Amino acid sequence: MKASLGLDFGTESVRAVLVDLRGRELASTVAKYPHGQIVESLPGSKKKLPQHYALQHPLDWINSAAKATLAALRLAKALPSDVLGIGVDFTSCTMLPTKRDGTPLCVLEEFAAEPLAWPKLWKHHGAQVQTDRINFVARERGERFLQRYGGTIGLEWFFPKMLETLELAPSAYEAAEVWLEAGDWLVWQLVGGTAEGLPRSTCQAGYKGMWSATDGYPSEDFLRAVNPKFARVVRDKMPGRLLAPGVSAGGLTSAMAKTLGLSEGTPVSAAIIDAHAGVPGAGAAEPGTLVMVMGTSSCHMLNSEVECSVPGVAGVVKDGILPGFYGYETGQAAVGDAFDWLRKLTGQSDFTHLAREAAGLPPGAEGVMCVDWFNGCRTPLMDGALKGAFTGLALHHRPAHLYRALLEASAFGVRWIVELLRNGGVPVKKLVATGGLPHHNPLVVQVYADVLGESIIVNPSKQGPALGAAILGSLAAGAFKAPRDAIRAMAVPKPGTAPVFKPNRSHRAAYEALYAEYRRLGDFLSAKRNS
Secondary structure, three states, X not given: OOEEEEEEEOOOEEEEEEEEOOOOEEEEEEEEOOOOOEOOEOOOOOOEOOXXXXXOOHHHHHHHHHHHHHHHHHHHOOOHHHEEEEEEEEOOOOEEEEOOOOOEHHHOHHHOOOHHHOOEOOOOOOOHHHHHHHHHHHHHHOOHHHHHHOOOOOOOOHHHHHHHHHHHOXXXXXXXXXXXXXXXXXXXXXXXXXXXXXXXXXXXXXXXOOOEOOOEOOOHHHHHHHOHHHOOHHHHHOOOEEEOOOOEEEEOOHHHHHHHOOOOOOEEEOOEEHHXXXXXXXXXXXXXXXXXXXXXXXXXXXXXXXXXXXXXXXXXXXXXXOOOOEEEEEEEOOOHHHHHHHHHHOOOOOOHHHHHHHHOOOOOHXXXXXXXXXXXXXXXXXXXXXXXXXXXXXXXXXXXXXXXXXXXXXXXXXXXXXXXXXXXXXXXXXXXXXXXXXHHOHHHHHHHHHHHOOOEEEOOOXXXXXXXXXXXXXXXXXXXXXXXXXXXXXXXXXXXXXXXXXXXXXXXXXXHHHHHHHHHHHHHHHHHHHO
């Protein structure tokens, strides 16, 4: 038995997947984070956190990864020596401040009560003011990096979150000796070494940290213009070496090998963003395939042979997903969590009744329209402060009407993204859905297909990002010569195993009109936010 371990760090839990070199899943286990999402108050405190804060506990990541990995080894009846390599994918931008030795600031007594000393989860939206300033200064100065991100830096990204700490918790910012993505911190803990040699992922840096292989990070002049005290943040607080996903970051330390139940020296890949890991995990080795990684939020990833500046696209990074291609990232900030919010709001114990009744409703949910910006709009407006809405409600409408309208709104958002790419000169030839949501919620995939008017393939792997991470682990171990070889061997589905959702052509005319209405309502809400 020779296998690769994929560690998939999500919003609520970590999944460990053992996959052999032919793509057969040997074991899949999940361990929840004991502290989950920290959104109400810090551990041990009764003081309420501000409304838009979303934090995590860094020790949860290590402890839960160990629990999941040990369980996977037991389930697969695998020996430590059977695991050739380890790949890590992580939510992003989830980031944290540490000391020079990697100790998270929040575990130190003097900073345990400071919220901004804790890791900020990807959905932390406390840095709106800082994001607005970064965008304003970048536009005023004509900074070239803006072109790679459709003209807008996102609220959830790396530099706004650092600047937020500088301006709202200066003592924590001063004490922070290293700022890094959580995925990079996790890999650093696995392989050890000094801060100067810590492995930073080009994927995370390129899509969330305004970095490029040609220009590096934003200049000191730009950062000084944003805030004079911010000028040297890259030089003073962002040490490390940049590595592409699939490149070995080093071998597992003795201590971490004992913690995970693996062999010392096992190669560990540089990290990748969870959504981006879904691209190799979905078997997408060729350009032009839009991979929709659908979960709490959704990211839509695409490799292309052309580089285009498309307004509203969250990032275009050369070799950002797979070597040899320009990787495009777009996304929706609320998908699965918006569905679950509505379920809870309407008092439903699960989705069974909602889905059954919603499936029987006609397109348009009998007059209910929704705009799905309940956690802001990522692509194409890149505005985390935008709000969602339901309109057309009447006394005869039931929870299923709201649910149907929300599903349709999510689909309208995807259609907008596909149109944006195509109109910007980026070919979109095929649609693939992966992640947990398409498997346990087939209705959403069917609604997407109807609204887009195109077929959608659902990759049979229920752990697309985790499988992608395992593929990267195999590459770090040298098991394949090239990424395409690994993807074709481990992730391309066998004929007839991938469900295909075809559009209902009788719904086409209705959804054309409804999509136009969604865009008009979105324009109204966007104008209201900016008025």
